[in-house]
Amino acid sequence: MASDGDGAAAVAALGISGGGGDDWAPPLRRNLPLLAPHEVELAKLLLSEGQSHLFEHWPEPGVDDDKKRNFFDQVCRLNSSYPGGLASYIQNARKLLADSKAGKNPYDGFSPSVPSGEVLTFGDDNFVSLEEAGVKEARHAAFVLVAGGLGERLGYKGIKVALPRETTTGKCFLQHYIESILALQEASCKLVEGECNTKIPFVIMTSDDTNALTVKLLESNSYFGMEPSQVHILKQEKVACLADNDARLALDPNDKYKIQTKPHGHGDVHALLYSSGLLEQWKSTGRKWVLFFQDTNGLLFNAIPSALGVSATKGYNVNSLAVPRKAKEAIGGITKLTHVDGRTMVINVEYNQLDPLLRATGHPDGDANCETGYSPYPGNINQLILEIGPYMEELQKTHGAISEFVNPKYTDSTKTAFKSSTRLECMMQDYPKTLPPSAKVGFTVMDAWLAYAPVKNNPEDAAKVPKGNPYHSATSGEMAIYRANSLILRKAGAQIADPVIDTFNGQEVEVWPRITWIPRWGLIFKDVKAKVHSNSSVSQRSALVINGKNITIQGLSLDGTLIVNAKDEAKFNVTGHIENKGWTIQHVDHKDTSEKEEIRIRGFKFNKVEQLELNY
């Protein structure tokens, strides 16, 4: 830090007179001697971008000097972490805020239509062969989890990847993701003749909100069996908040020497990957695919093998996973956009933009269901599979910058003031927007029961979801695992009892038998079919935990709780009639603070009365 004397010299050297009317807000002028030359440059930048208010409250030198210096440390970080620096950020913000105020449609000139993509049916021959193709490709893949989000809508205090995916085993999302990647690695390697030492890389994008807890979760669980060198953490920086339509930066309400910041969105992942150097490394070691996914979709890995199979067999540069979408559901719609000048693109139109776009282009009902009971636009679940070569070529041009948007909440229709500060955001699924028309952009649709069950909404909001639309809550997220596993076993020939309907935290859900397995057991449908025989049955009140790769089920009739553990490659056949009191489901009110938060948000817990545990 420059001494007072140095600062004054620096000021003089930079030719700053200390005058210039409003340019040098008086409180800043008085503090100039405190600043190092690079800080003076940053101050000039801020003033030239209309940010003199940031200094209005600064006291005389000698008071809060450390805080003033910390302020410039933060400005320096904000300036270096945004492509083009803070000046670009403020200019982009001013333009986007003006467009928003004017009600400008970001899709001006485009008309939407329903695109065609690959529609897969679980368990048919095409699905099975795509799964096999996907497993074969998996050893050329790298996975990227975007997990920098706060999960504001869920309101959970911890990080979302640490939440149990289901509470029968209690395994968290991150453990399930890692075990799934390792299972893919193992299965894919098995298909190679000779030795295969492939380690599938796994990147986690964190933010200041999630980084420390994510690292702690990994380290305290020995990376859930993954080699630490396989895992790369990339932390995204937040961006400055905007207080008004002039893009004046907002000060932190709790610290007037700090600019308030918020996450910039999952779109940051492309710029971070670009600057990390990982892509070159991956390409040079034979990687072909980069798979992006989100923090809480416990069904996702049911869809990965076949979707990767689609990418490989269709030669897609970009493949987005989708599920049938209910109108107004909070997932973007995959849409074909045709511009008046003839350009077309297939892209996600975010859920808050689809309705206005449709209304503005001759669809008076806006975002509505069609005769199928679903929106005609497939719902984007934000699982993207990018082919690494074309991806790297594109990033060479864009450096990973993704088109941004702003979403201010105005106090009234004059759109002159915001309810709270806003910021620019970007989304990873907007990546195809800059691609040339020659790019092969496709999508793959699967049933939601198989592929999509996120945990995003808190109990109160979930209970208000229109009837028939998915809740996207901790309750529905867990119940969806049991339903999917039950349906998969049914398809494999087992007799799985029908569900009962119950209501937890105000949400009516189907309660299927609580069946779970480790990814090594049932990575693809062919594996499940080979291990389950049709003469087996599971009653509705049962729980079945399959915890071993080579466990087979033959002639089992289960009415109660059964946990089967078999180590490594040990073979074990589960058979016979097993009956016990089992685990009953106990309702928990989400306001009951005597329960743990992860239990309260799902509205139930298991009362473990009796079980049979087999260890082999």
Ligand SMILES: O=c1ccn([C@@H]2O[C@H](COP(=O)(O)OP(=O)(O)O[C@H]3O[C@H](CO)[C@H](O)[C@H](O)[C@H]3O)[C@@H](O)[C@H]2O)c(=O)[nH]1
């Ligand atoms: O700055 C951020 C913001 C979010 N995330 C991560 O991005 C993912 C998605 O965040 P949200 O769950 O908040 O996303 P939304 O529900 O708003 O919407 C996104 O997910 C939906 C499907 O779940 C749809 O695909 C939609 O089009 C897409 O934008 C999460 O893993 C979150 O941790 C970050 O890493 N950094």
